[in-house]
Amino acid sequence: MECSVSVPGQSSSVTPGCECRAHRFGNAANNGLRRRRYPSDTRDAEWGVVRPLLPVPGWMRGRGGQPEAYCHRAILDAVRYLVDNGIKWRATPADFPPWDRVYAFFRRWRDHGLVTEFHDRLRGQVRVRAGRDAEPTAAVIDSQSVKADAVVGVDSRGFDGGKLINGRKRHVVVDTLGLLLGVMVTTADVGDRTAAKVLLQRVANVHHRLELVWADGGYTGSLVGHCQAALALVLQVVKRSDDRRFVVLPKRWIVERTNAWLMRTRRLGRDYERRTTSAQAMVYWSMILLMTRRLARQHPQPA
Known part of the structure; x- marks a missing residue:
């Protein structure tokens, strides 16, 4: 659930419980909350579409590794910010998780084909909502x-x-x-x-x-x-x-x-x-931004 937090001179929102797997089963609750402020951030309507389509982490499937220490939504927002604005990894703003953790996430999704899997699920959703076969x-x-x-x-x-x-x-x-x-x-x-x-x-x-x-x-x-x-x-x-x-x-x-x-x-x-594999992954992330925004526009709003 999203809630509003009053800040002197500023109106914004934080994500105390975004219901990502890192919050529910990992260690993300041990870290501070992030206030969304950039145009590339995942909006609530986008997150509602994205969250069910995220690949399941390896540690939840018995493949080893440790539970994530950072919110999946915050990590996604950091990658989206980098792709959309063209910054260096080390120039990732301080309100995101540390840049090396964001890059480790990007590298893991690149090397294990998770970014392709996530992208293809989104593409199927866009095609179906456009009246096409998946x-x-x-x-x-x-x-x-x-x-x-x-x-x-x-x-x-x-x-x-x-x-x-x-x-x-x-x-x-x-x-x-x-x-x-x-x-x-x-x-x-x-x-x-x-x-x-x-x-x-x-x-x-x-x-x-x-x-x-x-x-x-x-x-x-x-x-x-x-x-x-x-x-x-x-x-x-x-x-x-x-x-x-x-x-x-x-x-x-x-x-x-x-x-x-x-x-x-x-x-x-x-x-x-x-x-070149990183260059290919960046192309997939660019299309992920486009498709999540498109799906959010088509997502029916609650009454």
């Missing part, structure tokens, strides 16, 4: 080259000659609502067709109902036959017209819009991650 049958693929920060080593960065960008490339597959089905981060000099073979294989292994994938002209050639023979997917290339005027191309605009959504979270404006 599993998609069609998708769109594209790539986006972004500059890499100085912390990115030379072994995981490259030069995209077409876009004249020294950095990394995000390869994404989205459904017809623009929601993420899969992402792979590579050096910027990796070709779209080369990365698509790996990424589409991963997506097809998870989404068994997928039948059709739209792509731009960069995915022509042997990839079309490979998708048909190896993945049982129809890869349909949507080519540009000879007209020099700008026109919105059918289906391709969907993935371009998703790329624009990703760039709205400042952590993704440039690649700051030393590991």
Whole structure:
């Protein structure tokens, strides 16, 4: 339950018992309460949607480890703040749990696939509420080259000659609502067709109902036959017209819009991650922000 706490000159709220597993079964009650104050914080309507979808901690499933000492909602808010505002880990505001504990949470969810699991549950909820089946049958693929920060080593960065960008490339597959089905981060000099073979294989292994994938002209050639023979997917290339005027191309605009959504979270404006797996996790967290806000808007308010 949420309650209001009066503060001289300020009206705000705290979370004395958010009913997260850390509060109910862990040691979170031993730490101070956090007052929500940032736009990226999980609102009550969002938390009502998010809480039942959170993965169960390993220590509750007999896999070892210790109960969390910090509220799950506070930890989530810290990760959301970092992704949305593009700060350094060590610059995490003091009203959040310590930055190393937040990073340990981020790393654990990244390495054990929990961020993907959480993301996919949210995506299913968004699709169902939009009147779609939870599993998609069609998708769109594209790539986006972004500059890499100085912390990115030379072994995981490259030069995209077409876009004249020294950095990394995000390869994404989205459904017809623009929601993420899969992402792979590579050096910027990796070709779209080369990365698509790996990424589409991963997506097809998870989404068994997928039948059709739209792509731009960069995915022509042997990839079309490979998708048909190896993945049982129809890869349909949507080519540009000879007209020099700008026109919105059918289906391709969907993935371009998703790329624009990703760039709205400042952590993704440039690649700051030393590991490509961290860069991929940041993409999932960006989409988690978008989907929780969307679900909160659609969540029926109590009478």
